[in-house]
Amino acid sequence: MKSIVSNWSNYPVREAEMVSLRKESEIEQLLQQGDVIARGLGRCYGDASLAQNIISTTQYNRILSFDSVTGVVECQSGVSLNEVLDIFVPRGWFLPVTPGTKFITVGGAVASDVHGKNHHSEGAFSNHVLSLEVYTPAFGAMYCSLVENPDLFQATCGGMGLTGIILKVKFKLKKIESAYIRQKQIKASNLSEVLDLFESHKSFTYSMAWIDCLKKGLHFGRSILIVGEHAKPAELNRIHPEKHLIPARKREVSMPFNLPSAVLNPFSIKAFNALYYAKNLKQTNENVVPYEGFFYPLDAILHWNRMYGKRGFLQYQFVIPLEAGKKGLTEILNRIGQKGMGSFLAVLKQFGKQESLISFPMEGYTLALDFPIRNGLFEFLDQLDEVVLGYGGRLYLSKDSRMKPEIFMNGYPGVKEFLQIVNRYNPDFKVKSDLSDRLLISKPSLKENPWRTY
Amino acid sequence: MAYVLILGATSDVAIACAHEFAKHGYDCYLAGRDMAVLGDQAADLQIRHRVKAKAVAFDALQFEQHIAFYKSLDPQPEITVSVFGLLGNQAESEKNWTECKTVMDSNYTGAVSILNCVANEYETNGKGTIVGISSVAGERGRQSNYIYGSAKAGFTAYLSGLRNRLVSSGVHVVTVKPGFIYTRMTEGLKLPKPVTANPGHLGRAVFNAVKKRKNVIYVLPVWRLIMMIIRNIPEGIFKKLRL
Numbered sequence: 076m077k078s079i080v081s082n083w084s085n086y087p088v089r090e091a092e093m094v095s096l097r098k099e100s101e102i103e104q105l106l107q108q109g110d111v112i113a114r115g116l117g118r119c120y121g122d123a124s125l126a127q128n129i130i131s132t133t134q135y136n137r138i139l140s141f142d143s144v145t146g147v148v149e150c151q152s153g154v155s156l157n158e159v160l161d162i163f164v165p166r167g168w169f170l171p172v173t174p175g176t177k178f179i180t181v182g183g184a185v186a187s188d189v190h191g192k193n194h195h196s197e198g199a200f201s202n203h204v205l206s207l208e209v210y211t212p213a214f215g216a217m218y219c220s221l222v223e224n225p226d227l228f229q230a231t232c233g234g235m236g237l238t239g240i241i242l243k244v245k246f247k248l249k250k251i252e253s254a255y256i257r258q259k260q261i262k263a264s265n266l267s268e269v270l271d272l273f274e275s276h277k278s279f280t281y282s283m284a285w286i287d288c289l290k291k292g293l294h295f296g297r298s299i300l301i302v303g304e305h306a307k308p309a310e311l312n313r314i315h316p317e318k319h320l321i322p323a324r325k326r327e328v329s330m331p332f333n334l335p336s337a338v339l340n341p342f343s344i345k346a347f348n349a350l351y352y353a354k355n356l357k358q359t360n361e362n363v364v365p366y367e368g369f370f371y372p373l374d375a376i377l378h379w380n381r382m383y384g385k386r387g388f389l390q391y392q393f394v395i396p397l398e399a400g401k402k403g404l405t406e407i408l409n410r411i412g413q414k415g416m417g418s419f420l421a422v423l424k425q426f427g428k429q430e431s432l433i434s435f436p437m438e439g440y441t442l443a444l445d446f447p448i449r450n451g452l453f454e455f456l457d458q459l460d461e462v463v464l465g466y467g468g469r470l471y472l473s474k475d476s477r478m479k480p481e482i483f484m485n486g487y488p489g490v491k492e493f494l495q496i497v498n499r500y501n502p503d504f505k506v507k508s509d510l511s512d513r514l515l516i517s518k519p520s521l522k523e524n525p526w527r528t529y
Numbered sequence: 530m531a532y533v534l535i536l537g538a539t540s541d542v543a544i545a546c547a548h549e550f551a552k553h554g555y556d557c558y559l560a561g562r563d564m565a566v567l568g569d570q571a572a573d574l575q576i577r578h579r580v581k582a583k584a585v586a587f588d589a590l591q592f593e594q595h596i597a598f599y600k601s602l603d604p605q606p607e608i609t610v611s612v613f614g615l616l617g618n619q620a621e622s623e624k625n626w627t628e629c630k631t632v633m634d635s636n637y638t639g640a641v642s643i644l645n646c647v648a649n650e651y652e653t654n655g656k657g658t659i660v661g662i663s664s665v666a667g668e669r670g671r672q673s674n675y676i677y678g679s680a681k682a683g684f685t686a687y688l689s690g691l692r693n694r695l696v697s698s699g700v701h702v703v704t705v706k707p708g709f710i711y712t713r714m715t716e717g718l719k720l721p722k723p724v725t726a727n728p729g730h731l732g733r734a735v736f737n738a739v740k741k742r743k744n745v746i747y748v749l750p751v752w753r754l755i756m757m758i759i760r761n762i763p764e765g766i767f768k769k770l771r772l
Contacts, residue, residue: 076717097713098566134541134713137573151569162577 080129083380084120085387086448087476089509091127095134096153102210102240105130112508113240115153115180119187120390121476122509123235130240132182138162139243146248147205152182152241159248164366165320168248169305171203175422177371182241187473188233188434190441192281192303192370195427199436201232202429204246211239211500230496233434235472237511238500254322255306255314256281256369260360262352266296266408270401270440273425276302281369284423287348288411288444296408297352298423306363322365329377333385383447389476391456392435392443394426395468400440403466407442407459414455421445432489432496435471443474453477472510480515530580534558534606536587536643537613539566541712542662545732546610551578553736558606560587560598561613589613589639590631599646608739609647610660611640614681616714622676629676636680641687648691651700658739659695660703661688665747667706668756671772692744703738704745707731708752724751 081088093114094105105111105128114124115132132153139149146168148159156170157177163169174189183189185207190199197203206220209231217239219228231238259279263269269284276282279302286298308319373379380388395403404423421444429436446452460482463470469486470478484490494516501507507517533550535543538559547557551574559567559574559582567584574582587598599605617632644659651657666674667681685704692702709715709725726734726748738746747753762770 076719095713095716098563100565137569138576139569139572141576 080114080117080125081387082117082119082121082124084389084476085380085383085385086389087122087125087509089122089125091125091129093129093131095131096240097134099210099216099242102130102242103215106210106212106240106505109503109505111506113152113182113186113236113506115183116155116178118176118179118183119473121474122513123187123473123475124183125509126507132180132240135242136180146250147245148248149243149245150181151243152180152185154181155179156181156184160366163248164251164254164322167251167320169251169366171247171249172197172200173370175371176374178374181244181246185232185241185244186234186236188431188436189473190426190436192283192424194429194436195277195282195425196280198427199233199429199431199434200246201431201434203249204232204244206245207231207241208243209239209241209500212505213500213502216242217500226496227500229432230493230500233431234493234497235510236508237497237506237516239506251305251320252308253306253311253319254366255311255319255363256303256366257306257310257363258301258303258361258369260355261300261302262355262358263296263298263300264294266298266404267401269296269298269300269423270404270425272300276300277425280304282425285351286408286421286423286442287352288408288421289345289348289415291412295412296404299352299355301369303369310363322367324365324367328375330379330381333381333383335384383445386448388445388447389452389456390443390445390474391459392441392471392474393459393463393468394435394437394439394441394471395463395466396437396439397425399466399468403462403468404440404442407462410455410459410462411444414451433487433493435469435473437469439468441471443471475510478514480513483514530554530556531607532556532558532581532602532604533608533610534560534602534647536560536609536611536640537589538570538584539563540612540714541728542707542710542731543610543612544570545728546612546660546735547574547582547732548578548729549732549736550608551580551582554578554580555608556581558583558585558602560585562586562588587643589643590634592639592642595643596646599643599650605650607656608658608660609644610662610735611644612662613639614662614664616674616677619672619674619676632676633680636677637683637687640684644687644691648695648700652695652698655699658701658703658742659688659691660705660735660739661685662705662707662735663688665706665708665752665756669759669767673772701739701742703735703743705731705735705738705748706745706752706756707748708755710748724749724755 077090078093080091108128110127112124112126113132114129135151135153137151141148156179172191174191184200188199188201208218210216263272281303284298284300290297424441426436426439426441428438504517511517533555535547537543538561551557557574559571561567571582571584615632615635622629622632663685664681666678667685670678688702688704709720711727731748734748
């Protein structure tokens, strides 16, 4: 059945044939038609999981094994992080890495090689993956890991689903003693202060900052740094020991309809940011909170993407190297501020080292922010891309729906090797997406694709 | 804890039922043909709900093996949920007897064959619950699916008779008429949202019906009304409708 599909930012929208994968034996036939990509819960923002034919993995969601001593779990790719948390947190295990939403699948976490607030201390998701089973168009189902078919493993982690359909993932959970986080919030009155705070709070497992992109002058880049650790039982004196691993649940609310786009304007956003900054009265706040509020503040509002109205929005996330840090961020924030294009709060985070072929993270600073779609935005972001690239940075593919191919090709140094591996396992691009077409990864002719010169 | 036997355990509806019973601590027998899929499903139930779950080979159309199959279950299940069925292809069933017979056997004969074994055991023991997943399609024959519908009508009548027979021996029988459910069977059909339920919803409804000893349930209550209207359209008018 043809259906209208879009991912989290409601842009772009396309018509696609969507079929659910239920068992491994069906996959060969599903791949026959070509022009197909796997899609989980559709929380990537742009066109990464859009294609003519979409294999939905949400029904392919069995947990196949769990070792209660080591915390190693193996599951089919459609299991959601939400399910993993529901099942394993009460038993004292947590996700090794989680992005800002738990409504993604494990397969998606691998394909995007997602990062979280602990990237500087524990790396990206792939860092905790022991092995994968991938259905490749060229060779059928294949196991891969750092030692077995390592090329396939490396090109699949962060490879946006282009090596084939990820079937199974084996990864290691993290032992916890409580479902609570001991968090500390520290106000920073400008950009250099928050960058210093990141440095001086490096020893915390989790860290990120909310930054006000629109504030000019003395308080340019004012932020709230939030750091945290899994709380120890001794720190939970108000909570009954039997409830240490079972946090109190907040009720979810849902955004019932698309908000008219005029509601979000520079004035309302400035007002919101000012309130957000002012809500912390003290310079430093310390408390113990359930993990959900700490990791997933926005998941409490289902369909929050509707806030940006029918035209949708773009999320822009880039990373620039550490040494470009303050100068780069200043220039980029200035440009955003001048245009008045900025969004609600933006998220700033310091990444640690990462050695991988095609994953987004690199040691440096990453900033993520939303832009409601309006006239002039695309041109503005094209200029911003050049600035990011100029500082040696790159953009996150899972959030992108508009960058030009040369920005991708020049921003990711592993791209040639990645393309070679993709070519080995998916030679005719039976598996491809609107993103891979847009970035010319899956455009076959040499003429069209200057980067495929191997 | 007690075992529940799910017959035809690979379908979305069956999986939803298994999850609901396992969530409440029941151990599960998952019966069906595709042992690889059932094995994965059993592992999943064990890990998620910390119950026992076993995959067991069962073919609804191998009638002569049904008694031996049921006797082989040790311990015997306290609850049996018969989920299997086959929508088939109406046009094909009209022309091709083999297809037609497969649809009838999958929805009626096979179910009667296995549930006879179960019913006799439960009657002897003086306890047990049998759940049959029938269909609203069995309430009135329509040109678009009357082979399937007539087999389900037969199954509904069978369950009603079985309930009548077993009530005195303390065995309970639940008839489930699901209406529209988002499953593999209906994937690709445009279903009206307000009257379509999720498999999870059905699983909860089945579990509640067992606990509260309900006789006949529609998963969404609105279906009781819809079917009442459909049953009461005079035949002179009904026969001219394109349904």
